[in-house]
Amino acid sequence: MVTTIHDDIAEVLISEELLQARVRQLGKEISRDYEGKPLLLVGILKGAAVFLADLIRAIDVPADYDFVAISSYGNATRSSGVVDIKKDIDADLTGRHVLIVEDIVDTGWTLRLSYITEKLLARNAASVRICALLDKPSRREVDVDIDYRGFVIEDRFVVGYGLDLAGRYRNLPYIGVLKSDVCGDARNK
């Protein structure tokens, strides 16, 4: 038998159907809110790419997209208080309404320490808001204002729909929890 990535999943937390339905709802909400406002979705690589691809197709007002890459955090990063933006946006942001698209907000440090909202506003964006597919509020260490959220989840390490473990599982069409023998330390992230 062929071994697939599905074999490593202990539990499907959010099914493909539920994800797609929620993304369509978010798309409607965003379309209403940004009517007549030039919208730029800014996805945070790599995790948000799959979500952004579906979300923008659920939006029916004019919208463009771009991506930024933010270096991942570790304890060293936290104590130094610096998170680098490794790939920035080239486009002129003047007068554009930016919606940052993130896969999951966990501790909140990535968004906070990258100063991404402040940096985009400094480049004359008309507004900057945040859309996160998943929110793990029980893990939050710093406040993040999430304007659009897909699902609130409990404190479990999840993969799929763009979210990975060491570069694997991004291509699962659902959000799942890994079997304990494959996730190792990630369980206690």
Ligand code: 5GP
């Ligand atoms: P924060 O800075 O909010 O703690 O973390 C945000 C980043 O941590 C996410 O963009 C994601 O890359 C990673 N992350 C946090 N929780 C999870 C999770 O449950 N699964 C995966 N695959 N990544 C996570």
